Amino acid sequence: MPVALPEVKETWSGKIVEVTLGAGPDKGGTRGRTVTVGGETALPFLHFEGQIPNRPVIAAEVSDRAPEDWSSLLTEAWGGVLEDPASWAARAEELGAEVIALSLDSAHPERGDTGAKEARATVRKVLEATSLPLIIYGPGQIDKDNEVLVAAAEEAKGERVALGNCEEKNYRTIVAAALANDQAVIAKTPIDVNLAKQLNVLIGDMGLARDRIIMDPTTGALGYGIEYTYSVMERVRLAALTGDAALQEPLLVTAGYEAWRAKEARTSEGVPAQWGDWNQRGLLWEANTSVTLLGTGADILVLRHPETISLVKYAVDELMKGV
Amino acid sequence: MSRYIARAAIRGANMIVGEAEQMVTSAVEDLGADTPVAFTNTAYYLPVILGFTGKEVTTLGQLPEVVDHAKKLLVDAPAKSLWLPYLGETLDAGAATLLAFEAMEGVRFARGQQPEPIQGLNLTGTSFTSPDSNGGARGDGGGFANGPIDDIQLRAWGIQLVDGRMPGFAAIVGAARSNEAAVSIVRELQKRNILVFLSGNVNGRSIIHQLMEEGVEMGYDTYIVPFGTDTISAIYALGFATRSALTFGGMTGGAVRDILLYNKYRVFAFVLALGEVDDLKYAAAAGAINYGFPVIADTLIPQILPTGVTTYEHVVSMPFDDIEGATDAEKARRMIQRCMEVRGVKVKITDVPIPVPYGSAFEGERVRKADLRVEFGGSKAHAFEYLRMVDTDQVEDGRITVVGPDFADLPEGGAMNLGIVIEVAGRKMQEDFEPVLERQVHYFVNGASGIQHVGQRDITWVRFSKGAVDKGFSIKNIGDILYARYHGEFGAIVDKVQVTLYTDPAEFEKWLGRARDAYQQRNVRLADMVDESVEEFYSCTLCQSFAPNHVCVVSPERLGLCGAYNWLDCKASYQINPTGPNQPIPKGIPLDKDLGIWQGSNAFAYQNTHQTVERVSLYSIMQDPMTACGCFECIAIIIPEANGVMVVSREDPSMTPAGMTFSTLAGVCGGGIQTPGMMGMGKYYLLSKKFISAEGGLKRVVWMSSFLKDTMAEDLKAVCEREGDPELLDKIADERYVTTVDELLPFLEEHGHPALAMESIL
Structure with a gap:
């Protein structure tokens, strides 16, 4: 006897906003490649339920100063390019990164205290060294973020970079800089749907168009609260697809940063032998964190290890094939 | 709109547009139509003209068109007997004035007459305009006003205006009553981080001269920008405002309505007219009002108090001599305070100035x-x-x-x-x-x-x-x-x-x-204050970070279940933070008055519980009760055997007739799940006339933590009397007498509790 399968397909009324990073010569920029994310009308990779016009993309994290707190697995894998953000960005592009996430970390008062002038020079150098679109992060300290991101926004005028992080206490200056220089922003909130929504609304109130906002909902690494962040992102995406316009921005996750903070990835000392090969473990920690977050709607993944870039890209390739 | 002001402004506009026409015509004759016209170091052409008309003026030959545009905006001054509302005409006259002003400054630039030379004025900070446009001639006791603000400075200040570090700008026109007053006015504005633009004069004397005499540093570095000593140079203030909208509002030239609204809502600027206000100043003021910038005068002039084009008053007169205060400095302080109120500029205070640590x-x-x-x-x-x-x-x-x-x-x-x-x-x-x-x-x-x-x-x-x-x-x-x-x-x-x-x-x-x-x-x-007397309830979604599908519907007669937010708190919270967790819920059509169900609260709950709760009743524990996050002060739960309800408070660790302690019950009750027969609540809800009124109110309560009885004794007694059973509180059991259902029933019978005789709760 034939069994009738129930129809389980969902249809959604909402659509994720499409955000384009980078501008080529036709739009007044110099990028050789641009990246568009968002546009989904279905849950991640459920191709049979709706449109998934753009694949999730990989951004490689690049810092303007050689990181001191990175695992030796990372520093060895990258080698000498860590000393120079331009070479680092160029190398990341060779390895398959689709966006460069440049961190102006040296502006932090305790990590170099560099200013607007240095920020401009770094941004210029990196723009020249890579054809990829840029995300530009400040050092995460309010006054210095304002100082260097305003300068960076001006320096990169025409290139449609994303400036981050806009947070509740500190979004106005960054949004103003984005408005004045035609850039996008990254709106970061601490794992809370309503705060995420509120920040998007506040940024929108300042007059920034929706197609220039990317949300970072803050995530955890595998084994370090990923379930919680997974369900928050899931709720963000469900709300967006059911029509909540204030949550329909594409999602960015800093999977590399999170995964490489985990003991399992960072160290080989004092850990049980059963944990196996350290290098393998580190890579997989980052890759698994990434793939898990892909499953809950991540549109941009900021990664750290050169090899995870290709690993995660491979996963995206397979997931985009549909059924 | 004051007819007096309308007449004066329209007269002034007619005069200045005529003057602009002559000036443009003779400049085209003298210099040729192809002569370039440009404000230095700006990518916005002549910005006010760009904003109002969309025209990108680069040569003298384009200016006659601008003057024609201005002429079309003009009408004759209203006759004394005409009683039409003339707000529209006056605002148009103001716009015409601004176009004329800017065309005139354009001509002056073409003739090398701008920025205006002012003997002895040296500006601090990087002035990109002055040295360039006059061949870098500075020093030798000679000097120049600033002229238009360049784009680099526009961006630097613009970001501060947009992000709120700088509340707004004051366009001061004329001369203050005394030098002391001039200095105090400027200092009061500086203290508030408000940008100061200076222009105009009264009988040849300008506030710029007054500040120079008093040794006040002017320039970009001190946030005091002297534009020029005539009224016409005030156009640079509005050029700055227009470019702010173009730069930060993403607007394009010609989108005049958007540009003006942007300024009304986002640029907290105002005009301070010092000294006698002549027709030309009225005309310029009418221009500024287009931007939503109110005008405050220190002389006796007619006022325009109703709101409309500006957020609050349009024109306010504050005769300087009548201001309370022993010194001019004190008067100036009060006048600036009033300016802040008229424009709605807020004071920002970050530190608490006391001699002990604070936090x-x-x-x-x-x-x-x-x-x-x-x-x-x-x-x-x-x-x-x-x-x-x-x-x-x-x-x-x-x-x-x-x-x-x-x-x-x-x-x-x-x-x-x-x-x-x-x-x-x-x-x-x-x-x-x-x-x-x-x-x-x-x-x-x-x-x-x-x-x-x-x-x-x-x-x-x-x-x-x-x-x-x-x-x-x-x-x-x-x-x-x-x-x-x-x-x-x-x-x-x-x-x-x-x-x-x-x-x-x-x-x-x-x-x-x-x-x-x-x-x-x-x-x-x-x-x-009862639920029937208000149009809106308020939501509280503060707890959604851990109970994603819970919404508190807060009404005057039912406070939030945490006890921390009553209806007034939510209302105030909404005023303070309009995008925050407390949003107004229009009640809409009442669906069931006994259960406390409205169309509006249902719709809000449905949307904000992410389609999980379809109906929520405010007055019932049995039918569609409100969900709970986990912060409740008390839990109410039915005791079917006793045909009633028990209420246990967070402070009470003892066993209850429900067979569970508060903390066990809390695990069942929270998390945003709708469980008929169980709900979380604020303890003051017990006193409300709407407390489970669908089930009979306080008379349904068969057991209550003694903590509640003791701490709310007086209030509860009053409720018992209101409910027509003054002895009710003594009939309600508590953990001192009863901790099981088996003990409860005899207690209730012994005390004659009304619930036993009530309609079945199930």
Whole structure:
């Protein structure tokens, strides 16, 4: 006897906003490649339920100063390019990164205290060294973020970079800089749907168009609260697809940063032998964190290890094939 | 719109447009139509013309078109007998004036006459305009006004205007009553981080001259920009405003309505007209009003008080001589304060200026007897706190006064009376917010290290520790704290705050009486406020971070289940933070008055519980009860065997007739799940007429934690009387007598509890 399968397909009324990073010569920029994310009308990779016009993309994290707190697995894998953000960005592009996430970390008062002038020079150098679109992060300290991101926004005028992080206490200056220089922003909130929504609304109130906002909902690494962040992102995406316009921005996750903070990835000392090969473990920690977050709607993944870039890209390739 | 102003402005506009036409015609003849016209270092052409018309003017030959455009906006001045509303015509005349002004400055640039030379004026900061346009000729005692602000500076200041670090700009036109007044006006504005633009003159004397004589540094570095000594140069202020909208609002030339609205809502600018206001100044003022910028004059002129094109008043007259104050400086201070109110500019205060550390970390501190220097209230003295709303002219913002003696003469550990009276004014302040704000005194004062505050209203009790007093903490510092915190936390609804601290016995008694009258009135008002009397309830989604599908619907007769937010709190919170967790819920059509179901609250709950809760009743525990997050003060749950409901409070650790303790029940009740027969609630909901009114109200309660009975004894007794059963409270069991269902039934029968005879709850 034939069994009738129930129809389980969902249809959604909402659509994720499409955000384009980078501008080529036709739009007044110099990028050789641009990246568009968002546009989904279905849950991640459920191709049979709706449109998934753009694949999730990989951004490689690049810092303007050689990181001191990175695992030796990372520093060895990258080698000498860590000393120079331009070479680092160029190398990341060779390895398959689709966006460069440049961190102006040296502006932090305790990590170099560099200013607007240095920020401009770094941004210029990196723009020249890579054809990829840029995300530009400040050092995460309010006054210095304002100082260097305003300068960076001006320096990169025409290139449609994303400036981050806009947070509740500190979004106005960054949004103003984005408005004045035609850039996008990254709106970061601490794992809370309503705060995420509120920040998007506040940024929108300042007059920034929706197609220039990317949300970072803050995530955890595998084994370090990923379930919680997974369900928050899931709720963000469900709300967006059911029509909540204030949550329909594409999602960015800093999977590399999170995964490489985990003991399992960072160290080989004092850990049980059963944990196996350290290098393998580190890579997989980052890759698994990434793939898990892909499953809950991540549109941009900021990664750290050169090899995870290709690993995660491979996963995206397979997931985009549909059924 | 004042007809007098309309006539003057339209006359002025006609005159200046004519003048502009002549100037443009002769310039085209003298220099040729192809002669370039440009303000230096800007990518926005002649910005006001660009904004209003979309024309990108680059040569003299394009200016006649602009003048023609201006002429089309003009009508004849209204006759004295004409009684039409002439607001539209006046605003158009203002726009024509601005176009004429800018065309004239364009011509002057083409002729090399801008920026205006001003003998002896040297600007501080990088001025990109002046040196270039005059071949770099500076020094030698010669100097130049700034002329238009260049794009680099526009961006730097624009970002600060957009992100709120800089509240706005003041376009000052004319000359102040005295040099002292001029300096004070500018200093008052600088103190508030407001950009100062200077132009115009009165009989040849400009505020620019006054400031030069007094040695005030002008230039980009000091945020004081002299545009020029005639009224026409005021156009650069509006050019700046227009370019702000183009740069930061993403608007394009010609999108005039958007540009003007952007300025109205986002650029907190105003015009300060100093000295006699002639036709041309009226015309320019009409131009500024187009942008939503009000005009404040220091002379006697007709006022335009209703709101409309501007957010508040359009034209305000404040004759300088009539302003209260002993010196010109004091008068200037009051005038600028008024300017802030008229434009709605908010004061920002970040630090609490007191001699002891301040922060929420100190909130829980106790001041014990051994450390006590002085106390106000408690068993040996009396203290009260009273916040009231008054008219804005009755508050002097920032005034903190101590009326009566200090505590210096008291022995260590002594006590004295203290009355804390806070008077606030604000455009968005409502009398209903008084208790909401007054309750904050507790948190605000407790933030000071070494200071303890308990109680509220007339049972306030404040202690100062020896340590705090040694560091210099005084009674007046209470005022400093309250002033800073009210501005900091409630700036959205409070514009002005003054604090008076009464220790003088007679004054103390007088104000205590007033305060008690107010408390009494508030009680009556609260009692009168019922769900039927309001149009909107409020939501609270504060807890969605951990209970994603829970929404509290807060009504006047049912407070939030945490007990922390009642309807007024939510209303105030919404005013303060319009995108925050407390949103208005229009009630909409009532679907069931007994159960307390409205179309609006259902729709809100459905959407905000992410389509999980479709119906929510405010007055029932059995049918579609409200969900709970987990913060509830009490849990109510039915006891079917007793045909009633029990209420257990968070403070009660004992076993209950439901077979579970509070903490076990909490695990079942929370998380945003709708469970008929069970709900979380704020303890004051017990006193409401709407407390499970669908099931019969308090008479349904068969068991209640003794903590609730004891702490709310008086209030509960009153409710029992209201419900027509004065002995009801004694008929309700508690954990002292009953901890199981088996014990409950005999207790209820013995005491004759009404629930036993009520309709079945199931």
